[in-house]
Amino acid sequence: MKPHYCATIVIFGVTGDLSRKKLFPAIYKLAQDKVLDDFAIIGMSFSPVDIPALHAELKKYIKRIDERVWEGMIQRFTHLQMDFSDPGKYPLLKEIIGREEKKHKLCGNRLFYLATLPEHFASITRNMKQAGLASSAAGWSRVVFEKPFGNDIASAKKLNRCIAEVFREEQVYRIDHYLGKELVQSISVLRFTNLVLEPLWNRKHIDHVQIILSEDFGVEKRGKFYEKQGAVRDVVQNHMLQLLALIAMEAPKHLTAQHIRDEKIKVLRSVQSDGLVLGQYAGYRQEMGVTPDSATETFAALKLAIANQRWKGVPFYLLAGKYLREKKTLVYIRFKDAPCLLFEGKCSFLSNELVIMIQPNEGFFLNVNTKTPGKMDIVPVKMDFCHSCVFGPNTPDAYENLLLDVIRGDQSVFIREDEVEESWKIVDKLLKKKHTVHPYAQGEIPQAAKEMMGKDNRAWII
Amino acid sequence: MKPHYCATIVIFGVTGDLSRKKLFPAIYKLAQDKVLDDFAIIGMSFSPVDIPALHAELKKYIKRIDERVWEGMIQRFTHLQMDFSDPGKYPLLKEIIGREEKKHKLCGNRLFYLATLPEHFASITRNMKQAGLASSAAGWSRVVFEKPFGNDIASAKKLNRCIAEVFREEQVYRIDHYLGKELVQSISVLRFTNLVLEPLWNRKHIDHVQIILSEDFGVEKRGKFYEKQGAVRDVVQNHMLQLLALIAMEAPKHLTAQHIRDEKIKVLRSVQSDGLVLGQYAGYRQEMGVTPDSATETFAALKLAIANQRWKGVPFYLLAGKYLREKKTLVYIRFKDAPCLLFEGKCSFLSNELVIMIQPNEGFFLNVNTKTPGKMDIVPVKMDFCHSCVFGPNTPDAYENLLLDVIRGDQSVFIREDEVEESWKIVDKLLKKKHTVHPYAQGEIPQAAKEMMGKDNRAWII
Numbered sequence: 001m002k003p004h005y006c007a008t009i010v011i012f013g014v015t016g017d018l019s020r021k022k023l024f025p026a027i028y029k030l031a032q033d034k035v036l037d038d039f040a041i042i043g044m045s046f047s048p049v050d051i052p053a054l055h056a057e058l059k060k061y062i063k064r065i066d067e068r069v070w071e072g073m074i075q076r077f078t079h080l081q082m083d084f085s086d087p088g089k090y091p092l093l094k095e096i097i098g099r100e101e102k103k104h105k106l107c108g109n110r111l112f113y114l115a116t117l118p119e120h121f122a123s124i125t126r127n128m129k130q131a132g133l134a135s136s137a138a139g140w141s142r143v144v145f146e147k148p149f150g151n152d153i154a155s156a157k158k159l160n161r162c163i164a165e166v167f168r169e170e171q172v173y174r175i176d177h178y179l180g181k182e183l184v185q186s187i188s189v190l191r192f193t194n195l196v197l198e199p200l201w202n203r204k205h206i207d208h209v210q211i212i213l214s215e216d217f218g219v220e221k222r223g224k225f226y227e228k229q230g231a232v233r234d235v236v237q238n239h240m241l242q243l244l245a246l247i248a249m250e251a252p253k254h255l256t257a258q259h260i261r262d263e264k265i266k267v268l269r270s271v272q273s274d275g276l277v278l279g280q281y282a283g284y285r286q287e288m289g290v291t292p293d294s295a296t297e298t299f300a301a302l303k304l305a306i307a308n309q310r311w312k313g314v315p316f317y318l319l320a321g322k323y324l325r326e327k328k329t330l331v332y333i334r335f336k337d338a339p340c341l342l343f344e345g346k347c348s349f350l351s352n353e354l355v356i357m358i359q360p361n362e363g364f365f366l367n368v369n370t371k372t373p374g375k376m377d378i379v380p381v382k383m384d385f386c387h388s389c390v391f392g393p394n395t396p397d398a399y400e401n402l403l404l405d406v407i408r409g410d411q412s413v414f415i416r417e418d419e420v421e422e423s424w425k426i427v428d429k430l431l432k433k434k435h436t437v438h439p440y441a442q443g444e445i446p447q448a449a450k451e452m453m454g455k456d457n458r459a460w461i462i
Numbered sequence: 463m464k465p466h467y468c469a470t471i472v473i474f475g476v477t478g479d480l481s482r483k484k485l486f487p488a489i490y491k492l493a494q495d496k497v498l499d500d501f502a503i504i505g506m507s508f509s510p511v512d513i514p515a516l517h518a519e520l521k522k523y524i525k526r527i528d529e530r531v532w533e534g535m536i537q538r539f540t541h542l543q544m545d546f547s548d549p550g551k552y553p554l555l556k557e558i559i560g561r562e563e564k565k566h567k568l569c570g571n572r573l574f575y576l577a578t579l580p581e582h583f584a585s586i587t588r589n590m591k592q593a594g595l596a597s598s599a600a601g602w603s604r605v606v607f608e609k610p611f612g613n614d615i616a617s618a619k620k621l622n623r624c625i626a627e628v629f630r631e632e633q634v635y636r637i638d639h640y641l642g643k644e645l646v647q648s649i650s651v652l653r654f655t656n657l658v659l660e661p662l663w664n665r666k667h668i669d670h671v672q673i674i675l676s677e678d679f680g681v682e683k684r685g686k687f688y689e690k691q692g693a694v695r696d697v698v699q700n701h702m703l704q705l706l707a708l709i710a711m712e713a714p715k716h717l718t719a720q721h722i723r724d725e726k727i728k729v730l731r732s733v734q735s736d737g738l739v740l741g742q743y744a745g746y747r748q749e750m751g752v753t754p755d756s757a758t759e760t761f762a763a764l765k766l767a768i769a770n771q772r773w774k775g776v777p778f779y780l781l782a783g784k785y786l787r788e789k790k791t792l793v794y795i796r797f798k799d800a801p802c803l804l805f806e807g808k809c810s811f812l813s814n815e816l817v818i819m820i821q822p823n824e825g826f827f828l829n830v831n832t833k834t835p836g837k838m839d840i841v842p843v844k845m846d847f848c849h850s851c852v853f854g855p856n857t858p859d860a861y862e863n864l865l866l867d868v869i870r871g872d873q874s875v876f877i878r879e880d881e882v883e884e885s886w887k888i889v890d891k892l893l894k895k896k897h898t899v900h901p902y903a904q905g906e907i908p909q910a911a912k913e914m915m916g917k918d919n920r921a922w923i924i
Binding site: 185 | 644647648650651652654655656657658659660661662666667713714715716717797798799800803804805806809811813814816824826827828830831832833834835836838840841843844845846847852853863
């Protein structure tokens with residue numbers, strides 16, 4: 001039997017991209033699958049809206065819609081226009097929540113989703129407390145934050161303190177959508193249920209690791225926002241350091257929130273920087289919202305070390321950038337060379353490579369050496385498995401799982417207070433020194449990034 | 463540039479199956495590829511033959527024939543009818559060899575192929591010596607033996623002694639066609655050029671190994687011959703113990719004949735038997751040439767141990783049989799269980815498995831665990847590579863390579879004197895004790911063989 005859940009979902013910023021493109025489709029799917037049975041949605045926006053137009057706009061992003069399910073969902077949806085920074089509006093919100101819970105006979109579980117610009121996080125949190133919305137008499141009260149979570153260690157700490165005054169850490173869900181449950185679990189399953197991998201997963205057998213997050217587009221309409229962020233804050237501090245932590249962490253005792261987060265933070269605490277190259281794509285300064293002399297990086301290449309028993313001496317190279325050749329995210333693990341003995345010194349074979357693909361297609365493959373039939377040529381072949389052949393294309397959307405995790409109270413894929421701060425600590429240290437921002441042509445990577453690898457006799461795999 | 467070779471090929475038993483189906487097609491291919499440029503073939507048969515009929519029969523098995531190449535080959539082919547056991551005929555053979563070498567301006571390299579019943583091996587060898595055919599004044603003289611090479615340790619030793627009186631060991635090529643160069647080299651490349659395998663290839667990480675040689679047919683026309691052999695002598699003593707040696711041996715210093723054979727013999731010397739189950743398929747006693755109360759085994763299941771540092775405690779299970787469900791040859795390596803910690807004791811996942819397929823299709827795959835999208839189910843998936851996609855279907859025939867190896871003087875895939883004797887020692891020890899021969903239905907394996915595995919909490923993978 002499928003479990004059923006009950007919750008009142010309160011969305012700050014219901015007219016935004018995230019809400020329309022991700023949250024509503026996810027809630028719809030949970031309702032359609034009858035996982036979320038008893039619910040109400042209260043969506044707030046800063047500006048007034050035309051309700052039918054809002055409904056139509058929300059409906060647009062739902063695929064393969066069942067009109068009956070949609071109608072039922074709209075009947076449980078209330079819109080409220082309010083200024084999030086105005087404490088005077090929160091009693092009304094509270095009243096509406098209570099009214100809807102009564103009307104739909106709900107259990108009093110409340111999920112507050114802050115799908116707003118990050119500058120509202122602090123005031124919303126404070127205002128919720130003042131209005132008595134930080135806890136629910138009948139059920140739980142949980143709050144979800146989208147990235148960016150702070151802009152440096154100071155702002156992240158300040159925000160964490162502000163949240164901590166209102167919520168206990170177990171009520172707080174900091175989302176890194178890259179880190180969907182699927183990914184955390186599939187990397188953990190790959191690493192810890194396959195005996196063929198664990199004995200190799202260390203400095204004795206791994207030469208180096210690359211984590212790549214490359215995009216084939218620019219800042220698009222996010223110029224103004226991106227200008228203040230840059231690649232390191234935008235994706236390295238969160239997605240990439242989280243990926244690094246998942247790849248490098250020790251086996252958690254169990255696959256539960258506390259154990260996973262305990263292991264990730266241990267890795268993050270051991271991270272040291274051995275190099276950073278920044279870049280900016282040609283044409284960035286002409287983008288909308290960008291200053292003409294901008295020094296914001298749209299590319300970052302990092303060389304990190306992990307100072308522990310398992311990884312000492314194994315470089316972790318991270319590369320993130322916009323307007324590169326391809327859109328893809330992956331983790332590349334290069335094993336050490338096999339000794340060249342068999343062939344009396346004529347060793348043309350490559351080292352083994354394990355690639356964990358994250359985007360656009362999930363999966364993994366191992367490059368191994370084999371012999372060409374009929375001659376003594378050794379060639380690398382890809383040992384692959386076809387993810388979509390085996391499982392079909394219906395991987396649940398990240399947000400569907402994330403929402404369900406919040407409702408279930410599973411924090412394992414959300415970022416804990418100390419993880420956020422530790423990541424910022426790494427990033428702040430990196431950015432403290434002034435770095436040249438190297439220009440690069442679209443589709444290329446800066447020469448300096450190639451040289452960073454070249455010096456180590458290695459090469460980027462993108 | 464391709465190397466060119468020169469040789470006079472002398473075939474004892476030119477009208478037999480081996481000669482027609484394997485040797486002639488192989489020589490044809492070498493001639494067509496211009497690898498074998500200067501050559502003559504002298505083919506002997508016991509019975510008189512009609513020459514045009516023999517030519518037609520030999521031509522029948524050559525695929526995609528180029529008439530010009532074939533005509534050139536026939537012009538270099540001489541037939542000689544002779545009684546192999548009559549020493550008086552060998553001077554004529556010698557004379558014809560000399561005449562043909564002169565006629566075709568050959569280099570004096572001579573390859574003697576004993577494609578006869580094994581009972582002729584000793585007399586042919588002796589007669590060759592007497593006629594002065596054991597060496598060639600101008601080039602080399604090499605002799606090729608087909609299996610079976612002896613019937614037990616005593617007969618193998620006797621045959622080896624007899625051969626040693628005539629030839630030096632480096633002139634002697636004992637063929638195990640299962641052990642084509644392709645296989646020896648591809649297993650060695652897989653094992654020793656992939657760093658991801660070597661650290662796992664030992665008692666610490668491998669639970670057990672299975673070597674399977676199953677056939678889906680019976681003795682066919684070989685009843686009379688098979689009756690004296692049985693499965694253990696027919697395939698275990700040679701093919702399967704050789705496969706075991708290739709899988710279990712230490713890395714040879716180089717991939718050359720001496721080093722490979724030195725390592726294989728070391729493994730064979732460490733083999734101990736921990737169990738043997740014999741079987742006979744229902745209907746075997748009614749086969750042509752088989753006695754009605756035959757106790758010959760058509761099935762053998764063995765449990766072997768290798769008493770060395772690498773393998774102590776890892777059972778090697780061998781299974782060979784006729785009239786089983788499928789025709790296939792493979793090596794199956796089962797890794798130990800990954801510790802079940804992550805999921806608080808609910809571990810439904812399988813252990814990793816590496817399968818090296820030998821017949822019908824060469825290749826290998828690794829079964830690893832991965833997560834089903836959307837739920838925390840762990841399922842095994844096959845990491846495979848498509849051998850024929852990568853290399854096409856044109857793997858050279860084993861005999862083409864084997865002949866070329868003899869001509870080149872590369873003994874690496876041929877069985878050395880001491881290897882033959884060591885294998886017979888293992889087999890003699892196994893068969894010394896009287897064993898029940900369990901009847902089994904076609905398509906099944908004997909219950910006792912299942913129990914052999916069951917006692918160890920394991921199962922055959924066929």
